[in-house]
Amino acid sequence: MKEIYNLHAEMCKVFSNPIRLEIFNLLRDKEMSVTEIINTSKLSQANISQHLSIMKSKGIVISKRDGKMIYYKLSNPKIIKAFDIIKEVLTERLEKNRKILVGVKA
Amino acid sequence: MKEIYNLHAEMCKVFSNPIRLEIFNLLRDKEMSVTEIINTSKLSQANISQHLSIMKSKGIVISKRDGKMIYYKLSNPKIIKAFDIIKEVLTERLEKNRKILVGVKA
DNA sequence: TTAACATATTAGAATATTCTAATATATAAA
DNA sequence: TTTATATATTAGAATATTCTAATATGTTAA
Incomplete structure (x- = not known):
């Protein structure tokens, strides 16, 4: 019952870096x-390659080779929804702070 | 345009630890x-207190004192949805692996 | 007051993450 | 083949995270 938290944390760790979020x-x-x-x-x-390697090892992306190039894509589009929820929470929060700073009423 | 990734990563960092996930x-x-x-x-x-402090500083939980006790709760229930999506992706993946191991057809 | 309880903070060692620079590998073109 | 291009890997220093043990703070009850 505890191991799922380790897996879950490992997955979230992938998203705990701004560069990997940008790639995602x-x-x-x-x-x-x-x-x-x-x-x-x-x-x-090198840095991109390292981050892609981390994302791949955690199953966030998959890759295929085509000639000299290697193409990456998301393994599971469901994760986009989770990404967007977090982003939404953050932007709402920023908007609230902006209103407070500017003095707009909620 | 880049700063949002830093904030996003900071938020995900909160969920990149199994103890904090358990508390959440x-x-x-x-x-x-x-x-x-x-x-x-x-x-x-001490450990719980430290993790709660991290969660609070990132705005994931809020607290109120009532006498000697301090009560914590989630600041934004939307995040539960993101949590559940990630968990769902993981359990689907585990189930797929189990089927492969056991030899069940997809 | 003082004692007891609830919670927070600090210090520091152990461990993990991240970046840069250098090098290696795989494929295709000349 | 050699060369050029695309990508991966390695080493290691700098930085960040995590836990434990000890101590501090705030609140209530005696």
């Missing part, structure tokens, strides 16, 4: 090659 | 005092 968001509606991810994210090749 | 799950439908959490989770007082 890039892949949300299309698969991409590593080169494309590098170009759009402006991060180093 | 205890609080999913009722508020609890620290003593109650200690008793049901069988973890040390």
